[in-house]
Amino acid sequence: MRTESRKSKSSWLAVRKWLNVKSNSDAKFHSDNCRVTERKNSCSDQDSNAFVPDHFSDWLKDSTNGMKGSAVGEKETSHVTTNAMNLRMFAGTWNVGGKSPNEGLNLKSWLTSHSPADIYVIGFQEIVPLNAGNVLGPEDSGPASKWLALIREALNTNDIIDTETTSPLTSYLTSDSDSRHYCQVTSKQMVGVFLSVWVRADLCNHLTNLKLSCVGRGIMGYLGNKGSISISMTLYNTTFCFVCTHLASGEKFGDELRRNLDVSEILKKTKFCHSFKSLLHPQTILEHDIIIWLGDLNYRLAAGYDDTHELLKKNDWEALLEKDQLRIEQRAGRVFKGWNEGSIYFAPTYKYLTNSDQYVAQTSKSKEKPRTPAWCDRILWKGEGLNQMWYVRGESKFSDHRPVSSLFSVQVDKSSKNLTPSAATVTRSCSLKPLTSAAFSSTCAAKVQAEEQLMLLTRAQSCIVSAPR
Template sequence: MRTDPSRNYKSSWPKVVVRKWLNIKSRADEFHSDYSITGMEERRKSYSDKDRYVFVKGNMSGLQAGAPENLKRPRFEPDVPAVSESQNLRMFVGTWNVGGKAPHGDLNLKNWLSTSTPADIYVLGFQEIVPLNAGNVLGAEDNGPAAKWLSLIRKALCSTKIDTELSQNYTNTTNSEPNQKPRISFSDLLSLEDEMEEEGVELDEVFSSLADFIPYGLSRNDSPTHGRYCLAASKQMVGIFLCVWVRSDLNRHVTNLKVSCVGRGIMGYLGNKGSISISMTLHQTTFCFVCTHLTSGEKEGDEVRRNSDVMEIIKKTRFPHSHRLSGLPYSPDNILDHDRIIWLGDLNYRLASAFGDTYQLLRKNDFQALLEKDQLRIEQKAGRVFKGWEEGRIHFAPTYKYLPNSDRYAVEISKSREKRRTPAWCDRILWRGEGMKQLWYMRGESKFSDHRPVNSLFSVQVNVGSKNKFRKSTPTTVNSCARVGAEEQILILSRLETSLQTSSRF
């Protein structure tokens, strides 16, 4: 008997509705990622955009032994010394309400994502990637547009050239002659042994290939992961979509990836409005990225509802507890406990001003006078929302609402009072935490939707551990690799160098 797929879909649709209406959480802690996690999903079978990312559930603490080399992460040991060293990375943050339109194949994101020097981390949030109709809000999730956005982002990022200014991880550049193999120091050998043990490789394999090993001193242009980015995590809730990308050579330092969703739409909890938050630890610094779409409307009092959305999101966002496997570093279970926090999205705050006054100021490009009427700034200054958060200076025009495929605001020629929208800075990026410096805050000029995209570039300080510190012996490795004492390693290195010198004579 032949099964009708559409019939199965219809029969399952009421179950989805019931779950959403009764606020029964389902797969809320799952997200997409380029990384394979032990016991949580099947290993990737191809590198196509269709199969490139997988579902991950819960905390990312372990790895499949057979996962691709550049997607593996180390098993952390609980006795790594806490050493206060820092590194500055560049983080690109972008938000865009795309008006319920699926992207077409010709949409080029390079203009939006381009910087003079590519970033180390890209945090991209979208709103209304699907139309906010009853079918999408109450029914099964349509993840087709999200897959298209991921494909376009990957294409744009992977075509980005890596500049040598981003070579902070390779500060000890080897000055060897082109045809001369670099020598390996004792500290390099220890670092190599640590990495190989973490990757599940036997020590004899390490020494057998030692002569061809190029240590950390290689330049960025020689890196096998040159110019590539990996999807750390992505999550969709109805029309809200958040994805985090990291430079591929940073992926092994990312741990404790978790997600949390809060619905603030229909009846106060459905997902047409609300937030997606992604928590992660990079080296020893915790990050939280919060992508939101808050209550819309420009009636008096609507700003109070938006304030309430923010407070409820902060209150209800909870990340799954770490199981503390393999000595993973501390991971916060709420937004405010993170070291660095980015809040981005369509916050929907409008201008507390009459239409005529706003239009006149807009025609004169008097943005500073308009910003004095910005609801978000008014509410924040009064201490009613985002107390202690920072936002950069705004030197760009309001980002909403534009007529389709034009540079004209909807208010300029609209004859219908119901369709009029006072121009406003709905799309915003805020941050909280020390060690963050905003380098720019600007908007893009794509006419794809009735919102203009907004982006910001940050310099963020990340705490890293010292590579020169020794780790204590730990017997927990996939292949039961025995650690070799320092004296034995010196002896092995000495014998190896003697062997290499002897072989080079013949």
């Protein structure tokens, strides 16, 4: 009997992951120094809750204060005091190839080599191997904990600056680094995709409306081996959305259209649930003031390797980028229309031999499948008051990808707004109450429906084995 119970539980776990159905344990994400409070995770997750810190000021008062707008038909009175703050924001992405970090790995040179930032947005892909066990089985959070420890160590370990060997500009930018301390706002894992957000400690009390949403786009369009994690938050009166993605792989003709579809579906399916509809409470990615989209987007080069090899030897990035699928698709208006990406002055970030500066395609001795070098790892952005200061790649040989990072200057609205909405006309987009019997019944119905799909799991497992990276 116990064996049957364990088998049934294991089967439901597999199907729940196949359908990308969230449970209470899935909805948990990490945050520093906080007591957790149950809040709705995403409007699309009818039976799940997210856990968010409640020590941030006014975290649970997001329904009445500091709102930019209101629901349709809502009357309001507003008194505005204009005030702006300029902050620096670091965004970084790295596909780590399914390898767990070792203790000797130092992230400080990647995260803080140029200048300290006020906000850190750090995305990883393949923090676990994308095998059937990790995709269908229980989530392995061990590697995520190791990456978090390395990030904390890199951000909160103060080194003495050597003024004799440091440029005046770098000394100026880092002069206040010793007094900085960073707190983890939140981190979330979906199979191999991992997103972590950190802010300067003194900014924590001005963060509100933290929400997250996950969209699986892997095998059969549902599994989490590919897809996105999106985090929404408000700093003062400016709304931020950070999207970490791992899109469809492959370099065959037409694979770029699958990646375009992934982007479209992520934009459509990502929803953030709030008590009130308001400009300060965006419910989709594009409704935010500031948006960062980063990750292994997997767009390749349209050219064959012979042509690419010659251009690589010349470091002719401009000519190579004319073959870049993302640039081609974006110019044609088929993906990321209206989004920005900085100029690329660095070599393709994929695919390298492990612990080597050689691309896989550059050596005949490699047992790995030949891959045309490409700029798979990208950072795109959208929003007013957001300016890119630099866009570079790191040189760590830990993975077959090189990490990519960017530093932004962002203008944050500190306006003091006092709005008094009419309670009778406020539109609620979701309930903050615990699960009701009706919700429980809906969950049971979903479980029954999911169990009917068990026959498809064998097919899913076979697809995972054959799926390219």
